[in-house]
Amino acid sequence: MTIDHDDPDSTTPSNLPIDSFLSLIGAESIEVILRELLERTKEWMHVSQAALGWLDLNHNGFRVLPPGKGKRNSLNGFISYETAEELGLLSAEEPMEISPQASRELAGLAPAGTLAVRINYYERTSGILIVFPEQHTDSWSDSDRNLLKSLARMGAELCARFEKREKLERLVDSLQQMAEKTTGYDLYDVILREGKAILNCDRGVVRGLNLQNGHLTYEASSPKAPDPFVILAGEGVTGLALQQRRTFRIPDVATKEWSNRYMPLWPNLTPTRSEIALPILLRSRVRVRTSDEYVNKPLGVLNFESPTIAAFSSWNQYCGEIIAQRIAPIIERIEYDSKLGKVRRASQSIATKRDWDSIIDTLLNAIRDSLGYEFVSLSTVDQDAGVIRCVHVLGLNKAHVAEFKKLAVHKLDSDHVLADVVHHRRVEVPDPNDPRLSKISGRYGLNKLIRVFVPMATQSGIIGVISAGYEREYREHIYWRDVQLLRILAQFGANAMVLCQREDIDLVSHEMNTPLTAVRSNLDNLRHRHKELLPDEIDRDLEDMETDTNLLSFQVQQLEYRLGGPLAKAPKQQLYLESVLLFGDIIFKTISQLRMSVRDQKLDPKKIKIVEDDIHKIPKMKLDKNKISQVIFNLFMNAVKYHENPETFKIEIGAEVQTDRYIIKFCDWGIGIPKGLEEMIFEERFRAPLVRGIRGSGLGLTISRQLMREHNGDLILHQRKDPTEFHLIFPKQPRRRNENPVH
């Protein structure tokens, strides 16, 4: 910033005692400078009367400096902006004589021949210096004019220096205050208070950019706006400043050029005449494809306004731009801290999840909610199948999710972006029109988004890729700081998923080892202690072994299903049908075998009841005994696992005969099925929210229903709670080829 010299070619007259002004360089106030300037002007111009009008920021015009003690001037106290402009005082480069008529208008009783010059610096006329001739004269000499011009220039220089020093001192202090703020509210408070003081104005407003829709939303103002409003993209002076990424300093918003664009925020105050709109931009690192670039990230707009025409000098603009520039990283830091806090909380939440589905669900919701992405998906790597497939997605219409997941499967040896991210283990932000993004992107509107792909790395390799994005109309870029947070969450998610896999393995190992160890223990006891054992002790060991081998068999079956991939795709198993009594050959036996498991849970086996009158309602049927036993076993184990407490624990099994079917009613008085999950409990891998830390494979009911349907029957939930009632439906007619099941 340089002083705007009115006439750089002119030279200071040799008789001007410049030294006498040097003492004013460190003046305490601008008034001291102005008074000295006025006195020196009278002295050197050899006049007894002179006046100095100084810009009044509360009124449109120049307030004449009051005379010192015992002195007088004949000027009116105020020169309006319009009068000064009409007289040409605001644009004249040289001192100008004012006509007698104008002089009278300007100075009341002042004689004709008045000579005036503006004091101009920082692209603003801050004052008008006027000298009155001792006697009527037709014209001033060139020497007089040069002298007055030099005096005005000297005054401008001193005032500019003073203002610069004063504002810089305050600016430094203000920026320090701003840097210490940790909330947007506190920061805006300081910005507005200090900004108004530094820019010598009475009103200001901060607006933040809503990156989702490009709107500038009202954050804070001083004074408080009675009816704050949102500014649309490009609207008003504010919107224009952000759109063009530059400061707008409007001397008079009431002029034809600006009156239609200006949007008044304070209808309760003296109307605004001048405005300065400062875009808040932050030089930010962004990810473009696989490398980094820097762009100006728009954060909002800072506005200051004044009821005075041309209230803002270029130095004001400079100070305002410094404020806008320096608050950008503070705003970003506050926002980043807020996001980081959310990421920390999300990470803690992920760490408490104990199953794969909950981890993924929590992870993706955290990415969306903490980082503001509109679309988030997670694809996992299946090395055996050589593909990467979408397993969870947020941000799509619910009706499209299943289809999207079905289609979003890409070969690892393809050139799809997901495959590239896995191979190169790097973060990528592809161009939305990148041919490596499949046609699926277009079908679901993902080509309107800018998306980032982040690999989920573990020690053993990449286990998945997170894709997150938002509409690029108002956000063209993926910012690196957001990518950093996304990587933190991805890492937490990956660790939790690996841990979950390990825990799953541990769980399976534990669940299978438990009955196996017990069988070995009993066998060893029988072998080495049989001579010491009483017959009932031998019976008890044998009974234990039977229970544990059945349990082990059940665990192995579940494991086979788990390792065998999706149940829906599994080939139907051969049924070995034989004529059996449901109660006599299956239900009684299964209950008997599981009596020990009931005791293990500290429950009373006597609370398992069969409705005796119903036993003979069901005749012999052709069934696969092992498979129906497995269904009964599953229901039984669920009832035991999900009992509410030992006192209320109860299982009751009855039967009903209908026209075309037999129904086995399996009732338990446990914790019940949550409302809304009645059908979901039959879905593969579905697990209701954890209760008392009980973990299951999420397959028991799915397998059971499938086994019943293979018998041309069905398994349904008849009642959610008190009791929870499952119905096993067996058709009366034997199964025939190509016949549809009864469900």
Next chain:
Amino acid sequence: MKILFIDDDRRRMKHYVDELVRSGNDVIFEDNVDGALATFRSQNDFDLVVLDISMDPGREYRFEDTGGGTRTGLPLYDTIRTERPELKIVVLTNVPTLRLASHFERDSDGLWRLVHKPDVLPRQFASFVGEFLTGKDGEEAA
């Protein structure tokens, strides 16, 4: 020797307890964490604690601190270790031991053993405990 045996599976641990008793030990069995700690705190003359890993957290521990109950034995070990720093503890579990060992390695080798249930039959376990208590088991059993 007086042994506190903590395992939530009373039925399946019966032969382990029986063999320890046959070996001349006085064994008190507790099948839940809260009861076990109450017994432990009320009797300060135990020579050894045998504890399981996967148990209900009870009132003593938080669900999230015990891996949903799959690691309850770890904080239980820490509690006992804090209250009786010199007490010998045998961790007897069906959980694969590979990923558990690091939890105990900060303690002196002479104070703990980690035993995988499928690796030892009840008679072997009783013998192992006897050697551990007398300090004759060497390092290989851990």
